[in-house]
Amino acid sequence: MVLVNIKQMTDQREIYGVFGIKEISDTLYLMLIEECTLMGQVNNSNIFRIEKLLYIPISRSQSNQISRQARPFIQMIDKIVAEKAFYFSYDMDLTKSIQQNVKSFIKNTKQSDLEKLKSLYPNVIEYQHKYAFNDHLFNEIPSNDYAPFIVPCIYGFVYIKPVQLESTKLILTLISRKDCRRPGRRFISRGIDENGNVSNYVETEHLITYYDQQKLRVASFVQTRGSIPLIWSQKPTMKYSPAVKVNQNIDDSLKYARIHVNEQKDSFGDQVFVNLIDKKGTQLRIGQQFTRLIDNLGDQQVDYTWFDFHHECRNMKYENLAKLLNIIQDKVDNFGYFQAVLNFGFDKRDKIDQNSVTIMNTQRGAVRTNCMDCLDRTNVFQSVLSRQVLHKQIWKQESAATNVLNIQPFEKFYPSLEDSFREAWTNNADALSILYSGTPALKTDFTRTGKRTLKGALNDGKNSVKRYYINNFCLIFLRIFMKSYFPIEDRNFKQMIFHGIVYLFSFFADDVYKFKQAMVKDLLMSLQDNFDIKSDQMMLLHWCEYEEKIDSQKKIEK
Incomplete structure (x- = not known):
């Protein structure tokens, strides 16, 4: 924790942006990004991860008293920062997919001062508020005047790795951005709220980019995860698996679910909902209610599949996920993926227009996956789906004669890409699991090695015990911060x-x-x-x- 009084500052410090301003104990604190790590480049845009914040009281100063009163709250923020889950970029809007970024660049006309500002700082003026963790910290800042200094940060995970494929050097990127509108951790936050927001909602995008004849080629694919969009709860009770309580009046959930589904369609197009929970025990009841919800929605743009992951993949037979892929294959093929050729990288976004971009394909739908926590089972399936789409993207880029319709679900890439792909999705699983449950993910031995192992099962047992302890005692910081609790x-x-x-x-x-x-x-x-x-x-x-x-x-x- 670095806490200083602005009147006592005599040294010069290099900062990387404004994280926000917040009132604590009747004092406004300016939070600055003091340390960050360069993760890599996406479309020539540097992506950074925040490592440390600097706190400066900027009103009503008696620094010794302020420091004492603010210390617990600032310690709480530092614990969240220590999870290493905040990412930002000066050139690329991380709250948007690549498809959304490119379309935003093309439509900017720069006819007015505001439009010019949007062109220069699109990630500040037009970012998606739901994915900017520090959005609520900008309320005290006149954003248009301070646009060059404001840094909207996503809360989630970023992986960037250069990979050599024979004569082609491409960059593999995986970005997960958490929706911040329904905060809270496992057991504390479940289901849907009255605004249609669900717990642990995450948009995950994989990208490949490379240069071809001095032009930047990019392909991406987006999928989502989120808590079952019903009114339900699972409060910690010191039981290993607390009882699930589901609102039995389907109409109560229906009106909120309709808001959620409409937002999904507005953002991505048609939807495939994949439900991976058990068809027995307490999960059966909530699964049946979820099925009734989809039936009552009666939305022709929404497909629904309930695939009992634990039953179908019992005895470590994860290859049975091929059954699920076969069920949704036609829809996924119709959704497609984003593919474009750019004359300029995002570092020269002011030059990007309809004449300098060729959009070859767009993604017209998305798969939304859930299990109970939307962590372990969900990440395994998302990685399998990502693998299949990435195969098609690579073959398409290479104009290969291979019949892409016969791709096997677990077919390996070139060795260098295979290693990076597994690392990306395993690290993604662990990062998102830590943010929601407090421990690394379960079942990552399959994501990392391609098979389920006894060692992995034993490690899952250890992490399950840790989750039990953390979920009953230790998950309070994030909820307080996002709910704006201020200790007097x-x-x-x-x-x-x-x-x-x-x-x-x-x-x-x-x-x-x-x-x-x-x-x-x-x-x-x-x-x-x-x-x-x-x-x-x-x-x-x-x-x-x-x-x-x-x-x-x-x-x-x-």
């Missing part, structure tokens, strides 16, 4: 954290004895490190010990 005093903020933890323990007292003392101590140490709660820690520890004594007494009486 440091003590109040600590009490809120403490009472939240005590509530969890007290409400589920019958299960407390099942937790080892080490786990409780880990929790207390975490609180101590972050919020300096010493007396409260002792209260919580004594409470836990008291519950264990009561439980022991019950056993003796029995």
Whole structure:
């Protein structure tokens, strides 16, 4: 955490943009990007990842008091930044797909001052608010005047890797951008809200770019994931798999789902909804309600497939995903993918117009995949679909005579591209899983190696235990930040954290004895490190010990 008073600043510092301005304890703080890492280039545009922020109070300054009161909130922001999930670019609008970027460049006429500003800073003036994590931090900034300094950041994952394919050097890119309108982590945030926003909604785009005769060739494919668009919840109860509660009145969910589906169609065109949850247990009930929802929508632009991933791929038979691909193949082929030839890269976007761009294909639909968390099963299937489309894109670019209609679902690429492709999707799985559940993804041994292994299954078990702990105790920072909670005093903020933890323990007292003392101590140490709660820690520890004594007494009486 770097916290300074603007009146006391005497040194010069290099900054990379304005992350935003926020009021904390009656003081406005200017948040600047102080450190970042260059991830690579996409269409000649540099893509950066934020590493550290600088915080400067810019109003009502008594710096020592401000620092004390603001410290817990700023520590919370730093923890989110430490997840290494914020990305930005000066030349390319990361909140938009390549297809949307190119179309935006072409339509800018520069006839007015605003249009000229849009041309110079399109990623600031016309970005998609739903994918800009720090959008709510720009409210105090007159954006048109400060356009050169504002940096909208996506929250998600970016992978960029140059790959040599015989005589051609291409760049493989994978970008995942999370929708920030329904924040919250696993179990805390599920389903749909009254505005049609769903939890853990992510748009993922793979791209390949390369130069051919001094022209930039680009191809991309977009797919999405998101929580089942019903009113449902799955609150943490210290059970490994908490009970699912689904609103049984389909009409309540229908009006919100219609908003969500219409936005999907407006953004991408026709839709294929792929549902990967189980057809048994608690997942069966929500799956049946989802099926009824689609039936009641009666939308001819929406196809729906329920594929029980765990049943169909049991005994590690992931090759059975070929069945699912066969079901949706015709639709995916009709959707197509984006393909264009550009005379200029995005670093010269002011020169990009209808005369300097040849759009050969556009993507006219998208596959929307879900499981319960939209993490592990979803990422496996998305990687398989991406592989199949990428094969077609490469063969199309090379004008190969190979019959692309007979592509096998798991057919390998050239070795160099194969390694990069697997790395991209495995890292994407881990990154998105950490943002939603707090742990790396499950089932990534298949994404990384192409087969399910015993070692991978054991590693999944370890990560499942971690998720259990984190989802019951540790997922609060992001929710508070996005919901704009501001502590008036440091003590109040600590009490809120403490009472939240005590509530969890007290409400589920019958299960407390099942937790080892080490786990409780880990929790207390975490609180101590972050919020300096010493007396409260002792209260919580004594409470836990008291519950264990009561439980022991019950056993003796029995």
